[in-house]
Amino acid sequence: MSISVTAGKVSSLGYIILLTQDIDAWREFGSDVLGLMLNSEISNAEQLFFRMDNHPSRLIVKHHDSNKLAAIGWECSDKESYEAVITAIETTGAEVKRGNESAAAERGVTEYAGSKDPDGNPFEVFHTRTGLRDNFQSPLDIDKFVTGKLGMGHAVIPAPKLTVTEAFYKNILGFGASDNLTLPSPTAGMPDMNIRFFHANNPRHHSLALFNWPNPLGLVHLLLEVSSVDEVGTCLDRIHAGDYPLMATLGRHCNDNMLSFYVIGPGGFAIEYGCDGLKIDSDNYQTTVSTRADVWGHDYMPPVPA
DSSP states (O other): OOOOOGGGOOOEEEEEEEEESOHHHHHHIIIIISOOEEOTTTOOSSEEEEESSSSSOSEEEEEOSSOEEEEEEEEESSHHHHHHHHHHHHHTTOOOEEOOHHHHHHHTEEEEEEEEOTTOOEEEEEEEEOSOOSOOOOTTOOOOBSOGGGOSOEEEEEOSSHHHHHHIIIIISOOEEEEEEEEOOSSTTSOOEEEEEEEOSSSBSOSEEEESSOOTTSOSEEEEEBSOHHHHHHHHHHHHHTTOOEEEEEEEESSSOOEEEEEEOGGGOEEEEEEOOOBOOTTTOOOEEESOOEEEEOOBOOOOOO
16 A cells, blocks of 8 residues: 555544443443543433533444444544545545435534444544534543544554554555554463554544454553543542453553553443643654553453453
8 A cells, every 4th residue: 555645644533433232331431430521412322422522522332232343533634634535545445435414413523434444443534523512511520631633532453464454544544653562472372462553643642553463342442531640540549439340550651651540341341541641743753663561550450250
């Protein structure tokens, strides 16, 4: 893949859509644990729309007979960039399906289109948010989530076909490489872990990462960033009080400086909850190569047997 869409590259992570078998558990977890604002105007018994800022939804959770990622929504800065990305995707032979008006309204966007990357991960691209409003208020009085031009946060997705999928995101969607991290495999019979991090056209160190192992949910984890260590700590208190399992303890990453922990939410989805993420110059950033994940902490917590 040699096509470059630098003029039309995606600007940020706009939203994520999850499918869940337990919508009621997500209603409680999203609001009372993570501190997201439920958009009650459009949420119902079958689907939940959570707000983090002035956007009408950032995290959309829909009732389903399975737990899995439905789509990652990548924002384009304008219609011209959006069309350039769609054209580039189509040149790879990947199917692109443009969404209808009602589905676009549900997402709070003017137009969107869906496709899949070479590893089969579902994603959408869109332009121009609709329904913006300035009345965000966390039910837990969280001061703010770190979004704006930085987007929703970041998503890590499975990519066993790592080389070809990396080329797709770099050459077709226009992501820039931030870091290439290799770690020893903790599991016999599995290859070393290789996580490749990519920035969109904004200062967040990475909006996307590709992990070379499969994942049945289609989402390795999702990051939500808050503005202080106290917000991270009080959320960790809520996690313990609610007896939610951790995937990793509190710690600080080397490559993006994030101070965070990882919790396993309803359906097995992992959420990283952190602060202090590194900001970069996305036009001039020099890619790093790493063999160390953490300055301290982030001890992995094996799943508790059922």
